Amino acid sequence: MLEAKHLHKSYTLKEKNGWLSRRKQQIKAVNDLSLTIEKGEIIGLLGVNGAGKTTTIKMLSTLLAPTSGTISIDGINAVKQPELIKRRVNMIAGGERMLYWRLSARENLMYFGRLYGLNGNTLKQRCRALIDKVGLTEFADRPVERYSKGMKQRLQIARGLINDPDYLFLDEPTLGLDAPVARQLRVLVKSLAKEKNKGILLTSHYLEEVEELCDHVSIIEKGHLLLQGTPRRIIQTIVKDRSLIVVMKTLDKENWHWLKQETDKLGIHAQKKETNEGTRVDMKATFDMTSSFLALAQKRNLQLIRFDAKKPNLEDAIIRLTEVHD
Amino acid sequence: MWIAFSATFKRQLITMRRAYPWSFFIGHILDGVYITIFAYLSYHFIFQGQLNTQFVSYTGTSDYLSYVIMGGVFNSFAVSLLMIVSRMLINEMREGTLEALLLTPSSRLGYFLGAAIQGLMRSGIEWLAIICVGLFFGLNLVAAHLALLLPIMIVLCFALFAQALVLGGFMLAFRDTYITQNTLFVIMTLVSGVSFPPQFLPDWIQGLSLIMPLYYGLELMRSVMTHAAPSSDILYHLLSLSTLGILYFAIGLLFMKRMEKSVLEKHFG
């Protein structure tokens, strides 16, 4: 289990003002953040740009030392014994960095593998297996500079798995990938957690991805934890509003008055609009109003052309959250 | 440490084979060759072989051309080796691989040594090329203390390696390679006795030569390759060079460690 407790990180920025004098400025990138990752679990870390996600990941992977707070991985203190931790974790960032462009995929993997102390046949086999796994077999001996973005990203994933880490941190791994490749990646991540029992921390700006993959989600803002829970729970607690859109061929005055009265009674806010499709009624409520509306419609035998019940998703939740806090 | 060493060595070898840094290569050779040609032209065509008596008393030889050509040869060698090692980490930073590297639990010393030994192959080729050119322009090699050649070369390489670590630390600190390295190199070329004995310089500048491994290296190499010097001098210079190397090495390692940390903090992305 990975446990991070009360992490703080502040960067010191030195700004020149004038010729010699410098002003120091503290930026709190992470502020009292606590996290746990169990093996076999995928945790999502969400937040707007600059919320402190990358900083958190760098601290967990021992690249950055926290200003204060503790990180322990399977009982080992990550701040005090980074060498031990480095063997058990790895990090993958989106984009095309973190690879040697002049080397081929295989050479990259061999190089990093050796730096993890692997050698000989074990290393060769692992490299081959990883290359197959990410589907680069054909291009394994081509220099990386001639790879496409998606291929580089896949190679990055292979690099991140070279030491067979127990915990894997993914910083926007699907950045700039096309839909099928992103889809493959998600399948891979899921299988790593569920079949290989790795603990995974994932940041992403694609919320459907997070919703689909993550068992738990932490939302941070300005380095501070706002909310933690399963995606469903978060949506339920934040997005109270649900909406229902119905279009009917005709809706006469009398029926509309009746409908308005009935919905008001139930606590549904309804509005009528004439469109070229027919008459449209938009309804909003804090609960699922599908069944109650259908019952009403049946009573008066209303003819429905269209019936849209919109389910709120994580995106609505995040937008709502940040709106509240701004 | 061994694995990190050999892995880095191999990686650099592949990189070199795939994209040989020709402009550095040619640049270093040309630098040496120009010093040679300059000496040759001035000696024969301007001064008709007439030297200053002070030169002979400072250097213990009247073979001006061998003196300067050796200067050019080893100046290029030093510049080349210093550049290769010192630019390693900052190049990783620029290429975006620094984080991936620091994520691994590998030995940093092994990494640098791998780069240095591989770099030595490159510098060695350049070195040979300049010596060959030098032979045409009047370099006279005499084997004075041949047995000492290898130990001296090893100590010199070590001292330059150590100096490169310190230089690399400064590069990371200033987030710059070009200015930092060239400022060192112009000063080094001036004070290390490359094309004239440093005794000609004013005292306060001359003092700088004492912290340049190249200065001792040149004294030593000249005294085993071009003219015999008393063994007491050789011993003294060898000792100074080793001490300087160890000093640089200790400072360099500490400095690098510190800079690594601060680079990760200050480096966005």
Added chain:
Amino acid sequence: MMKMLTICQAEMRKSHRHNFNNRLIYFSMFLWPIIQFINAYYAFKPFNLGQNSPLSRFVPVNKLGLFLITGCIAYIFFWSLVQSAWMMGYERQQGTLELILLTPASRTLIMFSRAAANLIEAVWMFSIFAILTIFFMGGLHIAHWWLLPFAVMVLLLSAVVWGGFLNTIFLFSRDAGFLYTLFEAPMEFFSGVRMPIMAFPIWAKVIAFVFPLTFVLTILRAIVMDGKTLGSICIPLIELAIILIALTAASFILVRYAEKHAKETGNLTFF
């Protein structure tokens, strides 16, 4: 002409902004040349510099310092432009070069304006150093006072033409650093910056006459050191003029070609 001034102004503002932030210029255009000047001076020390020195066949021994500093200053003018052309490599990498070529401004004009704009920015510091040094060393010998501004104008004009030509060449090259190393030392070396070219053997003289800097230096030194009049230096002046015209023409043709090439292969962004 007005166009050139506007572009020049724009370039100047840009390079000022750029260089002000990066300290490169203080080092490469001021500190390093001074140290190299000192190095060049001391490199003569091992030789016989007494009364009977063979050097005095070409340069009076007591004017060696003046000889070197005039060489250095002219060299800096030319060298700064090699460097600014080298910076094109960065513009190419950042893709701003392509943006420049997107504008309707005349390409050749841009190349020359760029050179002119960067020149002033780069050389003023070393110029001050050189003037002070000359002032303290003494030994100037000028026939008419107006020949001094004339010499400066010749220096400026030829440097700009040279720089425009280099900018054009660097438009092509993928590894501009290579050209940089190729140009750096030979120019210093064979143009007579540190040595009187009259002393060179034939093969070295032939190389010397490739660089316009050689002629500029001949003219500059004739004016400030030997007190020659305009009449007696007209031959090198004509030679210089021919070279400058040839370089300008070559730049025009090359720019055309470079742009055509870039349009076909898209290699401006290929780095």
